Amino acid sequence: MMRFPATRLALMLILFMVPAGLLADALTGQTEQQATNWPAISMFAIFVAATLWITRRAAQRVHSASDFYTAGGGISGFQNGLAIAGDYMSAASFLGISAQIFASGYDGLIYSTGFLVGWPIILFLLAERLRNLGRYTFADVASFRFAQAPVRVFAAISTLAVVIFYLIAQMVGAGQLIKLLFGLDYVYAVVIVGVLMTCYVLFGGMIATTWVQIIKAVLLLGCATFMAIAVLASFGFSPEAMFARAVEVKAGLAADGGASPEDAASAGLSIMGPGGFIKDPISAISFGLALMFGTAGLPHILMRFFTVPDAKEARKSVLWATGWIGYFYILTFVIGFGAITMVASDSSFLAADGSLRGGSNMAAIHLASAIGGDFFLGFVSAVAFATILAVVAGLTLSGASAVSHDIYASIVKSGKADPVGELKVSRRTVPVLAALAIILGIAFEKQNVAFMVSLAFSIAASGNFPVLLMSVFWRGCTTRGVVAGGAIGVSTAVLLTILSPAIWESVMGNASAPFPYSSPTLFSMPLAFLTIWLVSLFDRSGRAAVDKSGYDAQRFRAETGIGATGASAH
Amino acid sequence: MVDLDQAGAEGAPAAKPVPELARDERYARLVQRRSRFAWSLTAVMLAIYFGYILLIAFRRDILARPIGEGVTTLGIPVGLGVILSGIVLTAIYVIRANRVYDPELDSLRKEHGL
Numbered sequence: 001m002m003r004f005p006a007t008r009l010a011l012m013l014i015l016f017m018v019p020a021g022l023l024a025d026a027l028t029g030q031t032e033q034q035a036t037n038w039p040a041i042s043m044f045a046i047f048v049a050a051t052l053w054i055t056r057r058a059a060q061r062v063h064s065a066s067d068f069y070t071a072g073g074g075i076s077g078f079q080n081g082l083a084i085a086g087d088y089m090s091a092a093s094f095l096g097i098s099a100q101i102f103a104s105g106y107d108g109l110i111y112s113t114g115f116l117v118g119w120p121i122i123l124f125l126l127a128e129r130l131r132n133l134g135r136y137t138f139a140d141v142a143s144f145r146f147a148q149a150p151v152r153v154f155a156a157i158s159t160l161a162v163v164i165f166y167l168i169a170q171m172v173g174a175g176q177l178i179k180l181l182f183g184l185d186y187v188y189a190v191v192i193v194g195v196l197m198t199c200y201v202l203f204g205g206m207i208a209t210t211w212v213q214i215i216k217a218v219l220l221l222g223c224a225t226f227m228a229i230a231v232l233a234s235f236g237f238s239p240e241a242m243f244a245r246a247v248e249v250k251a252g253l254a255a256d257g258g259a260s261p262e263d264a265a266s267a268g269l270s271i272m273g274p275g276g277f278i279k280d281p282i283s284a285i286s287f288g289l290a291l292m293f294g295t296a297g298l299p300h301i302l303m304r305f306f307t308v309p310d311a312k313e314a315r316k317s318v319l320w321a322t323g324w325i326g327y328f329y330i331l332t333f334v335i336g337f338g339a340i341t342m343v344a345s346d347s348s349f350l351a352a353d354g355s356l357r358g359g360s361n362m363a364a365i366h367l368a369s370a371i372g373g374d375f376f377l378g379f380v381s382a383v384a385f386a387t388i389l390a391v392v393a394g395l396t397l398s399g400a401s402a403v404s405h406d407i408y409a410s411i412v413k414s415g416k417a418d419p420v421g422e423l424k425v426s427r428r429t430v431p432v433l434a435a436l437a438i439i440l441g442i443a444f445e446k447q448n449v450a451f452m453v454s455l456a457f458s459i460a461a462s463g464n465f466p467v468l469l470m471s472v473f474w475r476g477c478t479t480r481g482v483v484a485g486g487a488i489g490v491s492t493a494v495l496l497t498i499l500s501p502a503i504w505e506s507v508m509g510n511a512s513a514p515f516p517y518s519s520p521t522l523f524s525m526p527l528a529f530l531t532i533w534l535v536s537l538f539d540r541s542g543r544a545a546v547d548k549s550g551y552d553a554q555r556f557r558a559e560t561g562i563g564a565t566g567a568s569a570h
Numbered sequence: 571m572v573d574l575d576q577a578g579a580e581g582a583p584a585a586k587p588v589p590e591l592a593r594d595e596r597y598a599r600l601v602q603r604r605s606r607f608a609w610s611l612t613a614v615m616l617a618i619y620f621g622y623i624l625l626i627a628f629r630r631d632i633l634a635r636p637i638g639e640g641v642t643t644l645g646i647p648v649g650l651g652v653i654l655s656g657i658v659l660t661a662i663y664v665i666r667a668n669r670v671y672d673p674e675l676d677s678l679r680k681e682h683g684l
Binding site: 112113273288316318553556 | 587589591592601604609611612616618619620622623624626627630631633635636641643645646650652654656659660661667668
């Protein structure tokens with residue numbers, strides 16, 4: 001393994017770059033191009049050089065399909081925990097959530113809790129069983145005792161759908177952000193992201209992707225820690241003092257806007273409790289379900305559990321990941337409130353109409369400048385770019401493995417593909433996915449893509465999650481059941497999202513949307529479970545008998561790991 | 571390296587014989603205890619999170635209530651508490667699995683020569 005030099009390198013990066021910032025993925029809205037930001041570009045260049053060097057080292061070690069998909073299963077629980085955190089903490093989490101807190105205070109915390117609580121569920125129900133049953137993709141697990149072709153076709157389609165929607169959101173976010181932070185053209189920014197992610201994944205496979213994610217996680221956590229401490233320090237480490245000042249600033253802004261003193265005071269206090277983010281109970285619950293169970297169905301996240309040697313390391317990686325991610329969300333909460341106190345009250349960060357310069361997602365970026373000046377601003381910008389790269393690399397690898405492992409090796413070659421051929425297909429898929437991501441990223445430049453991340457979570461929660469859970473835990477589950485249920489879940493999620501206000505009104509410009517809620521998951525997920533149950537129950541085919549008879553062996557391996565795919569291919 | 575045949579990649583995994591360990595009563599009890607523990611923690615996490623979401627949906631005034639003299643509301647510790655509870659539950663599971671379930675399973679495996 002290249003563990004030692006890479007660890008040293010990661011440490012060096014921390015020392016040199018100290019605090020890192022982040023970006024969000026799903027930035028939306030138009031941004032204005034800024035002057036070329038040389039400090040940010042040079043720091044980003046250092047990051048790129050370091051990660052490309054790692055990729056080169058990794059490339060010498062990618063010999064087999066197992067190296068390519070799962071780093072040969074040689075990642076430790078701690079490393080994998082950091083990499084999961086790096087895969088999951090997207091620019092949307094950092095810029096998006098801190099912007100949400102900047103705008104409406106408490107509501108941003110509701111998002112954060114939803115993004116976190118899926119992790120314990122993954123640990124309790126899936127992580128160890130995934131490691132014990134699977135090898136490269138979650139479809140290995142979902143199709144363990146079932147007819148391979150139909151289940152894998154479903155899993156591959158659903159994986160590609162999640163990956164593409166997530167990728168588009170990332171690409172558009174990256175383009176907008178880089179245009180803004182680096183002063184580069186949107187198209188250049190999207191192409192740079194696409195080319196770099198191709199390099200990482202194509203040459204370095206999972207080894208390079210893992211290290212890019214680890215370095216990014218360390219930079220992002222370091223950067224956010226620095227910002228949160230700086231904010232708290234300016235209030236003598238009293239959260240109450242910080243909140244009080246934020247309330248005062250918001251009340252002052254409301255009064256400036258012509259509100260009566262009472263209205264201004266209540267507008268100030270409104271940031272301390274839940275506000276208008278959750279419009280109705282149905283949307284609140286549905287959105288909560290999507291975040292919680294979608295996390296447990298994201299293919300690029302599930303894939304990370306195959307990079308560790310055994311179930312015990314899989315378990316540890318979730319604990320590390322949950323710890324880092326939870327810590328990070330607490331930091332963003334402080335950063336968001338810090339931005340209210342330092343950015344909202346400072347006219348140098350505001351446009352003439354009182355809105356944030358550069359767009360609403362810039363709160364954390366302006367805060368970086370308020371705390372550490374241009375240098376730190378450049379650093380945070382570079383970390384933001386790195387964040388996007390780490391996330392898109394993980395997505396691309398997951399999409400490529402669905403094509404090569406689930407479709408090519410298991411279906412086209414009926415499980416008899418030679419590993420060299422499978423690896424070749426994987427590698428050919430990577431540039432295709434990257435080209436698709438670049439084209440779609442450019443095509444969606446002016447679209448509101450906010451719904452795409454939430455759609456990806458809904459698909460994962462309504463398709464992958466029910467299929468995995470039922471196939472692992474229910475003896476009576478059959479091939480027909482999971483395929484029908486998964487297909488119904490995914491298509492219902494997509495259909496209802498199209499009929500929801502986010503697409504029907506905001507994108508298509510129609511009048512009131514037929515489906516009034518913001519997330520389909522409350523309907524599509526139970527429908528998927530119900531379909532799996534009913535179809536399996538009435539499945540009298542010969543295949544159903546085989547499916548059920550395979551349960552004991554599957555259960556035994558899931559619980560004990562005996563017979564699981566070896567840790568290392570070497 | 572184990573082949574994919576274990577994963578049933580060839581199609582129908584006909585009722586494979588499971589090792590004798592699978593029929594050991596102590597193994598059955600261990601798996602049952604472990605899975606009851608995991609599902610209980612799942613239930614606790616669901617209750618905490620959806621309790622929080624339902625509070626936001628129906629009784630947000632409770633979360634907006636200040637605690638003490640200042641502006642800090644009940645919602646702040648509750649929201650951060652949801653995040654911390656996720657981390658704590660995860661830690662509880664990992665500690666118990668490492669200290670209790672793994673050693674028990676290992677000794678059963680040894681006994682059966684697996």
